[in-house]
Amino acid sequence: MKTINFAIDLGTTNSLIANYNNGAVKIYNNPLGLKQTLPSCVAFRGNRTIIGDKALDYLEKDAENVCMLFKRKMGTQETYFIPSTNKEMSPIDLSSLILKELKNFVTDTDQLQTAVITIPASFDTIQSNATKKAGYLAGFKEVVLLQEPIAACLAFANQSNLDIETSKNWIVYDFGGGTFDVALVEVNDRELKVIDNEGDNFLGGADFDNLIVEKIIVPKIEANANITNLWKDIKSKSSRYKGLYFELLKKAEEAKKELSVYPETEIEIDIDIKDDNIFEQIVITRAEFEAVITPKVEQTITFIKKVISQNQLLNSQIERLILIGGSTYVPLIKQRIKEETGILVDSSIDPTSAVVDGAAYFAGSKPTTIETEKTIVVEEESSIDTQIFYEQNTRDLEELITCKVSGTDLKYRVTRTDGGYDSGIKIIQNGGFAEFVPLLKGQLNQFKIQVLDQQLNPLKTINTIAINQGSYNVLGQPLPIDICMEVDDIDASVTRLEQIFRKGSILPLKKKIYKTASKTILKDSDANLIINIVEGQSKGLPSSGLSIGYIEFSGKDLEEDLIKGTDIEIELEITESRDLKINVYLQACDQEFKNVFSQSERTISISKINMEINAVLSDVEYLIKEQVEEENFEYSNKLEQLRVGLIEIQIETTLLNDDDVSDKKYQLDDQKRKLIQTFDTLTRNKVVALEIEEYNISKDSLEWEVNKEENEKYRPKYLKVIANEKEVINSGDKYLIRAKIKELDVLFNSIIQSSDENFISYFFGLKYTSGFTDTKKADKLMKQGDEAIERKDYKSLKHIVYALYALLPDREKEKQKQFKDDSKTGLR
Ligand code: ADP
Ligand code: MG
Secondary structure, three states: OOOOOOOEEEOOEEEEEEEEEEEEEOOOOOOOOOOOEEEEEEEEEEOOOEEOHHHHHHEEEEEHEEOOOHHHHEEEEOOOOOOOEEEEEHHHHHHHHEEEHHHOOOOOOOOEEEEEEEEEOOHHHHHHHHHHHHHHOOOOEEEEEEEEEHHHHHHHHHHHHOOOOOOOOEEEEEEEOEEEEEEEEEOOOOOOEEEEEEOOOOOHHHEEEHHHHHHHHHHHHHHHHHHOOOHHHOOOOOOOOOOOOHHHHHHHHHHHHHOOOOEEEEEEEEEOOOOEEEEEEEEEHHHHHHHHHHHHHHHHHHHHHHHHHOOOOHHOOEEEEEEEEEHHHHHHHHHHHHHHOOOOOEEOOOOHHHHHHHHHHHHHEOOOOOOOOHHHHHHHHHHOOOEEEOOOOOOOOOEEEEEEOOOOOOOEEEOOOOOOEEEOOOEOOOOOEEEEOOOOOOEEEEEEEEEEEEOOOOEEEEEEEEEOOOOOOOOOOEEOOOOOEEEOOOOOOOOEEEEEEEEEEOOOEEEEEEEEEEEOOOOOOOOEEEEEEEOOOOOOOOOHHHEEEEEEEEEHHOOOOEEOEEEEEEEEEOOOOOOEEEEEEOOOEEEEEEEOOEOEEOOHHHHHHHHHHHHHHHHHHHHHHHHOOOOOHHHHHHHHHHHHHHHHHHHHHHOOOOOOOOOOHHHHHHHHHHHHHHHHHHHHHHHHHHHHHHHHHHHHHHHHHHHOOHHHHHHHHHHHHHOOHHHHOOOOOOOHHHHHHHHHHHHHHHHHHHHHHHHHHHHHHHHOOOOOOHHOOOOOHHHHHHHHHHOOOOHHHHHHHHHHHHHHOOOHHHHHOOOOOOOOOOOO
């Protein structure tokens, strides 16, 4: 078995590459500057592309042709226009340049075809896929993704060589340049498992730099030079202060690093503003710096508390909190975490290289699917098929190797390559064997298996088995967010999310689900069916989630009509590296759509953010009014906070130019999604309570009907519907409850409609309804109805009632739960 061995930390600010070899990790040095990190920065000078530290130097001279912090925009459609080449570069293009440059660090092999690349735990599927694309673009034949906090834990566990007897909880706090992640990890004597994670893709050390510029440097310049609006001006692409924003950011970063060591620092400003040259020395104190970053630091602590409490843990149950990421050098961070949580804060591993180090251990245990020419030759030589199973990393001193072998009358022999163990020649029985092998402590143990014939001629030799004693293993990478499919809701006027894979499930995942077509799609027609896969809370509003792709079929793609009610078989698969594959099989048409999934990228338009906020705002405002009337002030206050939050985002969007070059748009979109999620959570209980109320009303009226002597035959059906009532109500899932209500109503309607006489009360109910779409026609029908009742002609009355229904406005139809066939997705 050949393992991947190479690992890359593709960081927002700094990237690193390492190799795993015989139980040891080697982090490669940047040939320029003799340090391990490569700044994730690219500069373009005509035909030349400059990467890393040299590129950073160009920020001051020619910031327009320098790209950095692009990891924050991975998975978006935003591109960077490079004036010097007159070309657009995507975040994927830029990332691939960083990866190519890292490949140049590796001079001791030409076998660098596959690598583990790390991603923040909070990266969604689109961002993960974008990272992989960058890898392939850089020439890798295989890319495996690993979440950064897992990598950090592996580094810590393997470096500190702890002996962990009982299971422990750790927290990894990763505060880098552009992303913040906190992960809760369970560690036992052999493996690590991420239980939960929280984070923010738009929170990092770069925000500190930005705050220093916005809140400290710019106000000081404005005061001294007697100008206003400098902040807005320097951020705009079309601004005449070209590059000044980046220049000030660089100075701010230097100041920030100084302030991690000294109580104050000084920066020099030399710029031209409105034809005046401004030259100043600006002193920044640690207290000033801490004052502006405090809200961000507190935000990170809220995430720590959240991840602990949502897993029903106490702070005392967290054994240690491991700090990684360059921003954790800021003393305030360590201090505030200690003060606020009382957890042991561990800063023993190098915050910059921890991720690549751990990722290399992982790479050392991950088999590669890329076959070198040599192994292919071995396969061709032998007619014997073998399948071998064993743990690649273990804390035990003995491991089991099991092997399935094709062929009969064979023998085997297992030896350790250092000569310390030999199984002797044994007979293979029942198509295989299992052998316990002893391991050397703290080393990579390599074994050779030989399959021999009766005359002891070797038929096949496998010498790629490597077991690393003393290393921790990763149990699996969890899915950070639910993956759902958008389906039509019961009444089809809205859609809802149906969970397919649950947050925390260990990748890879595969599932076959059966859906029903909720509308008919005729062959060659324009009608369509949409399969939209959304990443987000399954009980949430579809707009609070992130669409990670969809398949759309229209009648033009079909070979036969797709009839409403027929089965649609959908198979979904997510690999460990977050590839999403969908196979759709339409049973009625006997037609299959394979791998037709198209990846969506993330587009963010300011007007779209505004529109979505407006839609939710009206609901929020309506609820506030209602709650205030009911004197439910605690609840209305929470809603009021939400309302303010949403309006703040709206105001901020109006301050943004469409060509804004900062990350503000993405930050605002993220904030918007989070607020809508909160709204969803806040209102869910209320919505569920309303559904339960409605359920009881429907049940009461049905019960009343069933209790009538003539309806006795419906009782078994009724009992069947309410059989799992408790379970449904306790689920707190409004969709399940609503489905139950629908069942009750269907039964109610069929009882009512089974007897023409029942239409009398219906008819009288309709008489007191107002707002018919055609009052003249309605009046006429009313008159006919009255006459029919007089004649006791209930058959005609029935038809009159139906006709009146059709004249009801939509709002009333909704109340009467009339079935509407205006499905959205075509799936139910
Ligand atoms: P990433 O993983 O996002 O690439 P790193 O973990 O390398 O980032 O951290 C980079 C961030 O750490 C940058 O914002 C940098 O300014 C910050 N940083 C590095 N050293 C220090 C320091 N001594 N004090 C404060 N911040 C620092
Ligand atoms: Mg990092």
